[in-house]
Amino acid sequence: MKTSKNISALKVQQGVEAPETINPRAKERKKQKATRFNADYYLQGILKHDRAILSQAITLIESTLTSDQILAQEIIEACLPYAGNSFRIGITGVPGVGKSTFIEALGYLLVEKYAKRLAVLAIDPSSARSKGSILGDKTRMEKLANHANAYIRPSPSSGSLGGIAQKTRESIILCEAAGYDLIFVETVGVGQSETAVHSMVDFFLLLMLAGAGDELQGIKRGIMEMADMLIINKADGDNYQKARIAKTEYVNALHLFPKPPSNWGPETALCSSIESTGLMEIWNLMNDYLDFTKANGFFYQKRKEQDLQALNISLENKLHHRFLADTAMQEKSNALKEQIIQQKISPYQAAEVLLQSFIERLKKA
Ligand SMILES: Nc1nc2c(ncn2[C@@H]2O[C@H](COP(=O)(O)OP(=O)(O)OP(=O)(O)O)[C@@H](O)[C@H]2O)c(=O)[nH]1
Ligand SMILES: [Mg+2]
Known part of the structure; x- marks a missing residue:
């Protein structure tokens, strides 16, 4: 019987001996254990804002080797006293709504004009299949990726949603210890992953498109209820008027929602990530939220629950x-x-x- 293995392009030609693997050294390389240091080495590197060491430590978090996991736990524990001081923001929306473009535009503004230090992480179960779509995003977020005050980390390329979410939660701790005072967690808003992101951020932002209809956008009411801010992206060119009308509709719809436990908003805003408009207003609203929820204690209560x-x-x-x-x-x-x-x-x-x-x-x- 023909299996997919023996009809592989390497095996079809009869009489031609196919190589066992394309790169015979690949297996060997896999077997070689990468160099590991003690937890203090990683801690010191992270505290010195060394991005390469931060990446190595996150790789340990993502590793499935028991020895790596033990080391990763030690690093997380060592980093914990230095963590917790960032504003954690979750960003969701259907594929193509412009999450990456938005992160690039707002992120660049914040690192460049406000001297913020920004880490971008991703929970993207779809990228687990395609081995990290945010890697492609690194080129989409080129300006941000090359900025000294920004750190972009692709989604772990394997594991269950629960596992990936846990790793992201732990990576946030390391990023905070590395001095990042803003953490963006991007996820595709089509399933369960936004609930996971919501459970690890202070502020949850939903990107929408005008005129696509809620059903088309695959956004369930539950996700809208989780959002602290609803942004209608691509409010530019011919789309601008449609976006304004959509904003009014959402403002009216949100009035009918029960008041969220934070007692805040949710707010609605327009933006164009391509033209970089509306970003300042969005940033100001985010800060209003921070002030408001810190004053009424919700911010701290939510972190404890998380x-x-x-x-x-x-x-x-x-x-x-x-x-x-x-x-x-x-x-x-x-x-x-x-x-x-x-x-x-x-x-x-x-x-x-x-x-x-x-x-x-x-x-x-
Ligand atoms: N006109 C206009 N186009 C935009 C805007 N933001 C993003 N786009 C375009 O929309 C497309 C999708 O943008 P992305 O940033 O990749 O969207 P995404 O939500 O990250 O997509 P996934 O990662 O696949 O979920 C790209 O072609 C962008 O250039 C905007 O504000 N205005
Ligand atoms: Mg994206």
């Missing part, structure tokens, strides 16, 4: 990781999956069996 959420998520991820790292449990799990398919055991019962034998193994360890 810490408690992080505990649950972190515990879940750690348990899952320990489970997956145990080959005996893997084998047991695979055997039970087979039994579920053959309807010999229910999935609930199988989960219980797995849990019990995992507890037994942990006791013996």
Whole structure:
């Protein structure tokens, strides 16, 4: 039977011996362990605003090797006393709404004119499939990427949404210790990822387009309810009038929403990321939010709640990781999956069996 393997372009020509791998040294290179230092080395580098060392530390956070994870935890703990001092902003909206262009325009203004230090992170489950679409964005955010006061980090290229979100949460801590006082977290607003982003930022910004219709934009009411600000992007050229009308419609619609727990807004604004208009107003509104929620205590309360959420998520991820790292449990799990398919055991019962034998193994360890 022909499999996708033996019809590969390297194998089709009969009589021609195909090389085993395109680059025979690639496997070797993978096996070589990258150099690792102790946690203090990374901490000192991060505190000195060394972007290369910050990147290496984030790579450790993203690593699946247990030894790397232990080191990463040490680095996070060491960075924690220096973290927490940024304004964390989540930015979402459907693909093509202009998130990256907006981040480039607003970000450049803030680093250049306001001497802000900005880190841009991404939670993008779709990029997990395409190996980091924000990497392509680095060229779209060229001015920002080349600025000394900006740091752009692509989304982790593999893992579950929960895992990626946890890594982003930890990366924020490192970025803050590295002196970034503004953190932008970009995500595509089409599914669950915006809920994850919302759970780790102070301010949540939803980018919209005029005249596309809410259904077309795939934006659910729940996401609009999470937003602290709604921005109608691409308010330029022929689109400007449409954008103004859309803004009025959204202002009216938002009046019907229940008051958010912050008691603030949500605000609505127009902007053109290409022409860099409306950005100052947006930045001023963000600062109004910060002042308002710090004065009424919501800012601090939300951060505390987020810490408690992080505990649950972190515990879940750690348990899952320990489970997956145990080959005996893997084998047991695979055997039970087979039994579920053959309807010999229910999935609930199988989960219980797995849990019990995992507890037994942990006791013996
Ligand atoms: N006219 C106009 N075009 C814009 C504006 N902002 C972005 N665009 C264009 O819209 C397209 C998509 O912009 P991106 O910034 O890549 O959008 P995105 O939301 O990051 O897209 P994904 O990363 O794929 O989710 C690009 O061709 C931009 O040039 C704007 O304010 N006005
Ligand atoms: Mg983008």
